[in-house]
Amino acid sequence: MRDDQFWKADSSNDVTDFAVNRRDFMKIAGGGIIFLFTIDDLEALAQQRSGLNLATDFNAYLRIGADGRVTCYSGKIEMGQGVYTSLAQELADELDVSPDSVEMVMGDTDLCPWDMGTFGSMSTRFFGQALRTAAAEARNVLIEMASEKLKIDAANLTVSNGVISDKKDPKKKATYGELSEGKRIERHIGLKKLKAPSEFKVIGTSALRRDAELKVTGKAMYAGDIRLPGMLYAKILRPPAHGAKLISADLSEAKKVDGVQVVKDGDFIAVIHKFPDVAEAALGKIEAKFSPFEDHLDDKNIFEHFLKVADEGKVIAKTGDLPAGEKESSATFDQTYYNDYVAHSPIEPHTATASMEDGKLTIWASTQTPFPAKDEVARELGLEPKNVRIITPFLGGGFGGKSRNLQVVEAARLAKLTGKPVQVAWTRKEEFFYDSFRPAAVVKIRSGVSGTGAMSFWDYKVYFAGERGAVAPYNIRHHLTTAYDAGRRGGPGVHPFATGPWRAPGNNTNTFARESQIDIMAAKAGIDPLAFRLQNLTDKKLINVLNVAADKFGWSPAKGPSGRGYGIACGTDAGASVASIAEVKVNKSTGEVRVVRVVCAQDMGLAINPEGAKIQMEGCITMGMGYALTEQIHFKDGKILDTNFDSYELPRFSWLPKIETFLIEDKEADPQGGGEPAIITMGGALANAIFDACGARLFSLPMTAERVKEALKS
DSSP states (O other), rough: OOOTEEEEOOTTTTTTEEEEEEHHHHHHOOSSSEEOHHHHHHHHHHHHHSSOGGGOOOOEEEOOOSSOOOOEEESSSOOSHHHHHHHHHHHHHHTOOOOGGGGEEBBBBTOOOOOOOOOOOOOOIIIIHHHHHHHHHHHHHHHHHHHHHHHHHHHGGGETTEEEESSEEEEEESEEHHHHTEEEEEEEEEOOOOOOOGGOOSSSSSSOOOHHHHHHHTTOOOOOOOOOTTTTTEEEEOOSSTOOOOOEOOOOHHHHHOOEEEETTTTTEEEESSSSHHHHHHHHTOEEOOOOOOOOBTTTTHHHHHHHHOOOEEEEEEEEEEHHHHHTTTTEEEEEEEEOOOOOOOOOOEEEEEETTTTTTEHHHHHHHHSHHHHHHHHTTTTTOOOGEEEEOHHHOOOTTTTHHHHHHHHHHHHHHHOOOEEEOOOOHHHHOOOOOHHHHHHEEEEEOOOOOOEEEEEEEESSSSSSTOOOOOOOOOEEEEOTTTTTTTOOTTTTTOOOOOTTTTTTHHHHHHHHHHHHHHHHHTTOHHHHHHHHHOHHHHHHHHHHHHHHHHHOOOOOSSSEEEEEEEEEEEEEEEEEEEEEEETTOOEEEEEEEEEEEEESOOOOHHHHHHHHHHHHHHHHHHHHHOOOEEEEOOOOOOOTTSOOOOOOOOGEEEEEEEEOOOOTTTOOOOOOGGGGGGGHHHHHHHHHHOOOOOOOEEHHHHHHHHHHHH
């Protein structure tokens, strides 16, 4: 690595320059000790910790100022998952400072090292581990500096709360701030042994979220809260359907509105004004004609379409011989499962505020991917990357849906064209129209069970949901898992609009299908569904979370359907194992499902902030009720028919059941993902609970009241 330059690596492993060189960063950061944690170190760390070569996706550095305060610069962002708190806890523990003395600077492309984005429950699993290593080595360097200053052997020094002192004479001491005062010291750090769990003081303790007061008092800043002198609000002309092209636009009436500026750049037309409602009214005066667009796809025939356009498939797991397994079966099962498109629906719509001064664009953006956003803006506007800065405030939810940056480019484009600060904030209708939906999908399963209750064969085919969670965790002698993806979740000609990751992408669909099929097999075999799972599992973590959930729930064995309304599902995601048991009541007249209780047990290794982890589990369970029971996108000929929450129904507070979460903590284990695992089991647990309550088996998500009523008829 060149001495004066950071590097980043993109997904193709090609290397390009990082935007801010070290000298520039030092100018911005001011005095203090800067600790650099580089790609080579992270590669070794990633391989050491997980066997994965994810090193080039992460960089980190931290600064200790003359006032003793510690600043962590991270390309990760905070969108409600709590890493703003937990990363500070990890840094504080390894560095031996108070968490209150740690400041997090996140998602600023001029200050933070390159990062691919915040998704996949990877912030704690990988960046957190790297940050701990950086802090551990920084502590070691500071002890060496104190040894030189105090003229005391390093072995005779101890550290507590940012103060290094002589073990024999505590009066002989030096603070971190004193060691860095008046200096600009750059230290490169290497791998360092981390603290043993017995030494933890902050890690593993429940902490109040650092952003809690800001958010409940309304002081927290989001991209839409940015106010700049002379700032204008933009409203943009949108097509009526995906695929429709602009033929003509009469702008004359819009231009007559006092104070309005109409911007036209090719097919891109926007109205800007100092008040957003005036801009909206002026936009409505534009007479636009679009080409008709008909692709004849809708939410009814999309699944048939998938099966027609599917590629030849990719085998992702195979053992034994399916025909042999079929011969061993006393009963076989052949089922097809369906999943509708689902929207991300974050509280905060996509928003960006852009300002161009002296040839440099600064954009405050609600984005999960600030560095890719920077590159996209530079590419689309023909700018040098060094002249684009993305600042990421808090996000009001993302769930994978803020990985694209359409609104960022729109705001940047308008700021460049007008020379004025411009804010683009999507309406809820725009949010639905331009969402990158969780893909609709089909899963086909053929399976068998032997006379002893063993799973004898398993033939699993998943269409366009992705591979995540597709491979069954059960012990099956003869199995085949095939993914039909045409490029992970679908290339051109598959989906009529954009699709993308949605909290534990693919695993929701795969776990719903798999765990429903498991219950069908257990019922046919006349075996309690918990006992059937335990009989066919060898994974110790899954066995453990199932037993813990069953114990906390008060599970008693019964063959399904028992009439109790109990449903169970388990799975793995982001390195964590999870099991959920749900209790439901079904109104057989209306088909309405009421979730009474959910018990969830999760093994995610070391939990940095246990209370924060449980909050994430509760959020997953609540959000999971939506995709399981009500959330579906209706569309026809490229038109999105759901434009707000009157027809697209999210979970409501009045729905919430009694939720009980249990962490199986293993402080000796590396931390695993916590932001997504608990959501994957909700579809399966509720489907199985509905069957247990009334004998109706649902094969499509969401399990709306109408679908439950239809299932009850059969």
